[in-house]
Amino acid sequence: xxxxxxxxxxxxxxxxxxxxxxxxxxxxxxxxxxxxxxxxxxxxxxxxxxxxxxxxxxxxxxxxxxxxxxxxxxxxxxxxxxxxxxxxxxxxxxxxxxxxxxxxxxxxxxxxxxxxxxxxxxxxxxxxxxxxxxxxxxxxxxxxxxxxxxxxxxxxxxxxxxxxxxxxxxxxxxxxxxxxxxxxxxxxxxxxxxxxxxxxxxxxxxxxxxxxxxxxxxxxxxxxxxxxxxxxxxxxxxxxxxxxxxxxxxxxxxxxxxxxxxxxxxxxxxxxxxxxxxxxxxxxxxxxxxxxxxxxxxxxxxxxxxxxxxxxxxxxxxxxxxxxxxxxxxxxxxxxxxxxxxxxxxxxxxxxxxxxxxxxxxxxxxxxxxxxxxxxxxxxxxxxxxxxxxxxxxxxxxxxxxxxxxxxxxxxxxxxxxxxxxxxxxxxxxxxxxxxxxxxxxxxxxxxxxxxxxxxxxxxxxxxxxxxxxxxxxxxxxxxxxxxxxxxxxxxxxxxxxxxxxxxxxxxxxxxxxxxxxx
Amino acid sequence: xxxxxxxxxxxxxxxxxxxxxxxxxxxxxxxxxxxxxxxxxxxxxxxxxxxxxxxxxxxxxxxxxxxxxxxxxxxxxxxxxxxxxxxxxxxxxxxxxxxxxxxxxxxxxxxxxxxxxxxxxxxxxxxxxxxxxxxxxxxxxxxxxxxxxxxxxxxxxxxxxxxxxxxxxxxxxxxxxxxxxxxxxxxxxxxxxxxxxxxxxxxxxxxxxxxxxxxxxxxxxxxxxxxxxxxxxxxxxxxxxxxxxxxxxxxxxxxxxxxxxxxxxxxxxxxxxxxxxxxxxxxxxxxxxxxxxxxxxxxxxxxxxxxxxxxx
Numbered sequence: 001x002x003x004x005x006x007x008x009x010x011x012x013x014x015x016x017x018x019x020x021x022x023x024x025x026x027x028x029x030x031x032x033x034x035x036x037x038x039x040x041x042x043x044x045x046x047x048x049x050x051x052x053x054x055x056x057x058x059x060x061x062x063x064x065x066x067x068x069x070x071x072x073x074x075x076x077x078x079x080x081x082x083x084x085x086x087x088x089x090x091x092x093x094x095x096x097x098x099x100x101x102x103x104x105x106x107x108x109x110x111x112x113x114x115x116x117x118x119x120x121x122x123x124x125x126x127x128x129x130x131x132x133x134x135x136x137x138x139x140x141x142x143x144x145x146x147x148x149x150x151x152x153x154x155x156x157x158x159x160x161x162x163x164x165x166x167x168x169x170x171x172x173x174x175x176x177x178x179x180x181x182x183x184x185x186x187x188x189x190x191x192x193x194x195x196x197x198x199x200x201x202x203x204x205x206x207x208x209x210x211x212x213x214x215x216x217x218x219x220x221x222x223x224x225x226x227x228x229x230x231x232x233x234x235x236x237x238x239x240x241x242x243x244x245x246x247x248x249x250x251x252x253x254x255x256x257x258x259x260x261x262x263x264x265x266x267x268x269x270x271x272x273x274x275x276x277x278x279x280x281x282x283x284x285x286x287x288x289x290x291x292x293x294x295x296x297x298x299x300x301x302x303x304x305x306x307x308x309x310x311x312x313x314x315x316x317x318x319x320x321x322x323x324x325x326x327x328x329x330x331x332x333x334x335x336x337x338x339x340x341x342x343x344x345x346x347x348x349x350x351x352x353x354x355x356x357x358x359x360x361x362x363x364x365x366x367x368x369x370x371x372x373x374x375x376x377x378x379x380x381x382x383x384x385x386x387x388x389x390x391x392x393x394x395x396x397x398x399x400x401x402x403x404x405x406x407x408x409x410x411x412x413x414x415x416x417x418x419x420x421x422x423x424x425x426x427x428x429x430x431x432x433x434x435x436x437x438x439x440x441x442x443x444x445x446x447x448x449x450x451x452x453x454x455x456x457x458x459x460x461x462x463x464x465x466x467x468x469x470x471x472x473x474x475x476x477x478x479x480x481x482x483x484x485x486x487x488x489x490x491x492x493x494x495x496x497x498x499x500x501x502x503x504x505x506x507x508x509x510x511x512x513x514x515x516x517x518x519x
Numbered sequence: 520x521x522x523x524x525x526x527x528x529x530x531x532x533x534x535x536x537x538x539x540x541x542x543x544x545x546x547x548x549x550x551x552x553x554x555x556x557x558x559x560x561x562x563x564x565x566x567x568x569x570x571x572x573x574x575x576x577x578x579x580x581x582x583x584x585x586x587x588x589x590x591x592x593x594x595x596x597x598x599x600x601x602x603x604x605x606x607x608x609x610x611x612x613x614x615x616x617x618x619x620x621x622x623x624x625x626x627x628x629x630x631x632x633x634x635x636x637x638x639x640x641x642x643x644x645x646x647x648x649x650x651x652x653x654x655x656x657x658x659x660x661x662x663x664x665x666x667x668x669x670x671x672x673x674x675x676x677x678x679x680x681x682x683x684x685x686x687x688x689x690x691x692x693x694x695x696x697x698x699x700x701x702x703x704x705x706x707x708x709x710x711x712x713x714x715x716x717x718x719x720x721x722x723x724x725x726x727x728x729x730x731x732x733x734x735x736x737x738x739x740x741x742x743x744x745x746x747x748x749x750x751x752x753x754x755x756x757x758x759x760x761x762x763x764x765x766x767x768x769x770x771x772x773x774x775x776x777x778x779x780x781x782x783x784x785x786x787x788x789x790x791x792x793x794x795x796x797x798x799x800x801x802x803x804x805x806x807x808x809x810x811x812x813x814x815x816x817x818x819x820x821x822x823x824x825x826x827x828x829x830x831x
Contacts, residue, residue, distance in 0.1 A: 073650065148685060150651065150685075150686070151650075151651055151685070152649075152651045153648060153649055153650070153651070156686075344569070344570070381654070382691065383653075383654050383657065383690075383691050383693075383694075384653065384654060384683065384686075384688050385688060385689060385691070386688060397724070397725050397727075398724075398725025398726065399725055399726040399757050400725070401725075403757045403758050403759050404728045404757075404758065405724075405725055405726050405727050405728060406692070406727055406728075406729075407691075407692040407720075407724035407725055407726070407727025407729070407730065408689075408691050408692055408724070408727070410691065429691075429693070430693055435732075438691075438692050438693045438696055438727075438729045441729050441732070442692075442727065442728055442729050444804075445728050445729075445732070445763070446728075447804075448760065448762075448763045448804065448805075449758050449759050449760050449763070450759065450760075450799070451759050451760055451795065451796050451799060452796075453796065453798055475599065489803075490802060490803045490804040490807075491802050491804045492798065492799060492801070492802035492804075
């Protein structure tokens with residue numbers, strides 16, 4: 001019992017994320033001084049943001065501040081300090097204390113707001129939301145473009161913006177002033193909302209990649225993650241010593257995603273990734289990809305399929321190494337993950353360990369096509385396409401990407417040479433037979449449309465298994481067998497790959513068996 | 520204990536003398552029995568099961584922690600251990616009546632076990648305090664739909680879609696379909712509104728074929744044949760293989776009282792079928808389609824021949 005208790009205690013103190021959460025300096029409930037501007041307050045530009053600005057006539061309150069015309073809905077739950085309906089703008093000031101400003105290495109700002117806002121620290125502008133005019137100091141009656149707040153029961157601060165470059169130098173020991181103004185869209189307006197959040201020393205997730213996604217014969221997506229905001233740049237070419245083509249994206253981000261298009265089919269390209277000022281990775285013979293052949297091309301294809309590989313341990317590495325040894329000298333054209341890609345709950349940390357740190361070489365050279373497992377579905381949801389699985393992977397959904405679009409990354413298809421691949425979602429998507437079930441209705445249309453010689457389908461829950469799971473009794477397995485197999489078999493599926501049951505099982509060629517094992 | 524040996528033991532090695540060796544034999548037998556009876560170490564002990572065990576252990580030391588029961592209830596529910604899930608949800612509510620996520624969990628539980636009235640009540644209670652939960656609205660929509668309350672269902676799916684978009688996320692195609700089908704369940708007057716909703720989904724989601732097909736059927740129901748055909752043209756333009764679209768075109772035209780045009784479409788389908796790779800054409804779906812083309816042509820042929828005949 002003592003050993004068990006210690007084990008539980010350890011689990012209790014290990015944080016869910018390995019990254020530092022930062023220290024919040026300002027958020028909902030923070031005390032503020034404010035001025036609600038229904039008319040000209042006689043203040044010029046941003047002079048009110050300076051540290052020593054006299055606050056005569058200013059009122060006291062707390063974030064969030066604003067107004068909501070509705071008495072029951074809208075942003076009513078976000079507002080702790082109400083201002084008159086029709087207020088054009090609100091100037092707010094919050095004080096935060098720093099014993100040692102040199103200990104601040106980063107500052108991040110988020111907000112739940114309606115319609116536009118600008119933030120200053122000690123009189124230095126540090127952030128301007130996209131709804132505000134880009135130039136000039138906003139006046140009390142400047143108009144923002146529309147932006148709706150979350151209207152939630154608690155603030156949704158959204159993606160925190162890294163304001164370190166402008167804000168950290170403006171700090172000093174002692175009391176510092178965060179001044180935030182919020183501006184309305186053209187009046188009349190039903191609401192005005194501001195709930196900011198200022199966080200210091202937030203450590204960003206660790207870097208990863210590069211890794212390859214959504215590859216076709218003429219296009220590929222290159223992704224990587226950095227631990228600081230930068231623009232994105234991919235240099236590429238057919239000669240590793242002369243990467244003579246490039247694609248740039250100036251938007252600062254940590255999650256970089258660059259599409260390379262206009263590529264030649266079945267061609268090896270070398271590449272590097274980074275920013276306009278710094279190389280992150282590549283520019284050597286180790287970083288390359290080979291585009292898919294023209295659809296319909298008859299040639300040998302090497303596919304590596306991994307099921308339930310997300311253990312991030314010696315076993316996973318042993319499997320990887322065994323494959324790499326086997327495949328020495330032959331490029332892997334593509335690889336599949338059959339679900340449960342990161343144990344136990346598919347968090348970003350777990351994907352970092354189980355995928356990015358376990359398969360870095362494969363990721364940068366061959367396109368990975370995943371499918372969604374039950375463990376991936378603990379931290380992610382296909383209904384909202386939220387969660388690490390959906391954040392990490394770039395999968396085809398639209399008519400521009402596939403002739404029979406699914407409209408969702410939860411299930412999709414693609415061609416490689418003369419093989420048509422279909423990835424289904426056996427976990428948290430409706431598995432009803434067509435036409436009732438959207439996934440299988442899409443599948444039917446998709447398979448009717450393929451002219452490829454081979455059809456390979458993959459998903460997580462096996463239609464036939466007596467391994468660590470039982471396809472006689474478990475609903476996901478039963479429904480895939482009863483509903484998906486008829487569609488697949490009617491339309492000539494050649495091979496089905498699944499995971500979930502932790503055993504190697506294979507069948508004779510099967511057709512038309514949809515009952516349980518006793519039939 | 521005196522140990523006696525018998526020297527060489529030819530043949531049957533189970534003839535063991537001495538107390539210690541007897542004990543060893545029983546130990547071996549016990550181990551063999553346990554090996555057979557216990558679960559194979561190769562069998563995966565799933566993380567949710569481990570998580571349930573972990574939570575159960577924590578609950579013994581923190582019996583008043585409602586969040587633990589809530590999490591365990593969700594795991595039980597995902598494993599379809601309904602009674603255990605219900606017990607945990609109820610315990611959680613007793614411990615913390617303000618924890619509104621209990622209602623969400625119970626709402627799901629009742630929905631999955633077919634107790635629709637209770638599901639609606641629980642989900643509505645949850646949504647009173649968390650009005651922007653898109654998934655909860657979709658669950659409520661499903662509960663209403665299964666309760667044969669199409670109007671309420673369509674409103675709930677509407678909210679699900681709206682809150683999803685407000686949160687900057689794409690709703691799944693299933694929600695747009697469910698909303699449209701719920702509206703249609705309210706009566707034919709809602710076809711226009713259903714169609715409009717599907718168009719919204721098409722714009723947001725990159726034109727999923729499922730929404731196009733649903734919209735196409737609605738256009739047929741509304742008698743807008745040219746609009747239906749135009750949509751079909753659009754789908755056909757992006758497709759690799761024309762056959763199914765041509766057969767559908769023929770079906771639409773035949774239904775619209777245009778047999779000549781239908782026959783032309785079927786002839787084109789038959790021609791397109793000949794270009795489909797042999798391997799695909801031999802699938803049962805394509806053989807079925809080929810029969811359908813043949814049967815439709817046969818049915819249309821006499822009608823087309825009769826039209827314009829000079830007299831019998």
